Amino acid sequence: MNILAIECTHAALSVAVKKAGVVNEVKSADWRKAAEALVPLIEEAMLQSSLNKGELDSLAISSGPGSFTSLRIGMSVAKGIAYGLGISLIPVPTMPAMAASFLAGSGTVMAVIQARKGEYYYAVYSSEKLSSGEWHDEIQRGSATDVAAAAAESSSVVVGRQLDELLPLFAGCGIIHANADFFSARSLLHTAERQYKGADAAGLDRVVPDYRQMFIPNVGKA
Numbered sequence: 001m002n003i004l005a006i007e008c009t010h011a012a013l014s015v016a017v018k019k020a021g022v023v024n025e026v027k028s029a030d031w032r033k034a035a036e037a038l039v040p041l042i043e044e045a046m047l048q049s050s051l052n053k054g055e056l057d058s059l060a061i062s063s064g065p066g067s068f069t070s071l072r073i074g075m076s077v078a079k080g081i082a083y084g085l086g087i088s089l090i091p092v093p094t095m096p097a098m099a100a101s102f103l104a105g106s107g108t109v110m111a112v113i114q115a116r117k118g119e120y121y122y123a124v125y126s127s128e129k130l131s132s133g134e135w136h137d138e139i140q141r142g143s144a145t146d147v148a149a150a151a152a153e154s155s156s157v158v159v160g161r162q163l164d165e166l167l168p169l170f171a172g173c174g175i176i177h178a179n180a181d182f183f184s185a186r187s188l189l190h191t192a193e194r195q196y197k198g199a200d201a202a203g204l205d206r207v208v209p210d211y212r213q214m215f216i217p218n219v220g221k222a
Contacts, residue, residue, distance in 0.1 A: 002051060003192055004042065004059045004081070007185040008034045008074040009066025009094045010113055011161040015041040016185035017049040018193075024048040025186050034073045042077070056087055058199060060192035062185070063091035064210035065113055065121050065139065071209035079204055088199035089207050092188045096135035098180055099125045101187035102159045110151050111180075112160030115141055120166075121212060122147050124154045133194055139212065144169055151175045159183075 005016045013034055016025040026045045028037045046053065061078040064071045082089040095111040102109055106127055113121045123139045140150065148169035151158050158170065158177040170177050 001193060001196065002055050002057050003189060003196075004045070004056055005062075005092075005185040005188040005192060006038070006042070006060070006074050006078055007062040007094075007183070007188060008038060008070045009062045009064055010070065011067075012181075012184065013037060013041065013070075014184040014186070015045045016189060017045045017051060018189050019049045019051050019055075022049070023186055023189065025184060027184060031067075031070060034070045038073060038077050042081075053081065053085060056081075056085060058088045058090060058192065058196055060090045060092055060185075060188045061207075062094045062097065062188055063207075064094050065115070065212035066094055068211055071211060075207070075209045079207065082201065082204055086201055088196070088201045089204055090192045090195050090199050091207050091210075092191045092195075093135070093137070093210065095121065095123050095139060096125055096130060097187055097191060098159060098183045099123075100130040100135075100191075101183045102157070102178060102180070108154050108156040110147075110154065110156035110158045112147055112158055112163060112166070114160075114162045115212070118143060118165070120144065120147050120160075122150060124150065124156050133191070141212070148173055148175065 002019045007014050013031040014027040026041050099109040099111040110124045144165050152173040159180045161180050
């Protein structure tokens, strides 16, 4: 199976191509320039894999939550490729995929993604269920204090990016945490392969970003 995966939800940008069991991945540190960088990254990953776009069986996209702009760009590019090739696009929920990519053994893992300044998305997952491909859709949103309290109550290891505001609270509660630098497009491949048989190229219109935010126009204007 040949599959292209894109991860650009927040604070990082990466593309991975798996061909005949071999994975080639390219990354960019400048995720805020996803509009300019994403297509060249895809072309580079395909070139490294010696794969033509017509040989792709499916695409995978990290579907969010995350940066509104990056999610929109990533989904648009992925849909454009999938439409053009007539292949399926598999959305992989970002938070359980991030938690699953952290090898915590037993116990629970909390994935944390910054929603906006001072606010975070967070969700707690069982390591055992994640390893078997099971996860829930119960994502909370709250302050740094809310995140620390939930992590302490569930005795979870916390994984995420941009956690600087949370670190003093974690230290005060003895919460173990890890930076999610290990989470990338490569992390989506296992789930995408598992879901491939149920994916339908005709269902592209139903694949949408998971923004998890309400955007109110003209906020702050008189």
